[in-house]
Amino acid sequence: MSAGVNGATLVRPALAGRVGALEEFNASACMNCGVCTAVCPMGIEVLPRRLFRYVLLGMEDQVLEQIESIYSCLLCKMCEVNCPAGVHIAENVRSLRHHINRTVFGL
Numbered sequence: 001m002s003a004g005v006n007g008a009t010l011v012r013p014a015l016a017g018r019v020g021a022l023e024e025f026n027a028s029a030c031m032n033c034g035v036c037t038a039v040c041p042m043g044i045e046v047l048p049r050r051l052f053r054y055v056l057l058g059m060e061d062q063v064l065e066q067i068e069s070i071y072s073c074l075l076c077k078m079c080e081v082n083c084p085a086g087v088h089i090a091e092n093v094r095s096l097r098h099h100i101n102r103t104v105f106g107l
């Protein structure tokens with residue numbers, strides 16, 4: 001159990017772990033080089049380096065703390081086209097949003 005957005009209490013065991021297990025979520029190749037952060041027009045520092053790591057590690061609370069970054073991403077793929085490891089960054093953000101929309105917001 002954890003405190004969630006708007007003070008609501010969330011019971012979402014392994015939310016992040018479930019997303020990380022999705023076939024289309026490819027983040028494990030990340031080398032933590034920082035290129036994505038450098039080219040992001042939104043200056044989103046947490047994406048994808050830390051956030052995707054949290055997902056892979058199943059750190060649900062830390063993922064949900066970054067909800068603003070997750071939803072402010074423009075899906076512009078500036079990071080993705082420059083990623084030397086071929087991480088599908090925008091698609092990963094989409095998967096994460098889809099999962100949060102369903103499990104946290106009930107959409």
Ligand code: SF4
Pocket residue numbers: 029030031032033034035036037048049079082083084085086087089
């Ligand atoms: S550019 Fe790619 S390899 Fe580098 S930190 Fe970002 S996701 Fe990881």
Ligand code: SF4
Pocket residue numbers: 039040041042043044047048072073074075076077078079080089090
């Ligand atoms: S897709 Fe998102 S994280 Fe990547 S550069 Fe664009 S706004 Fe930044």
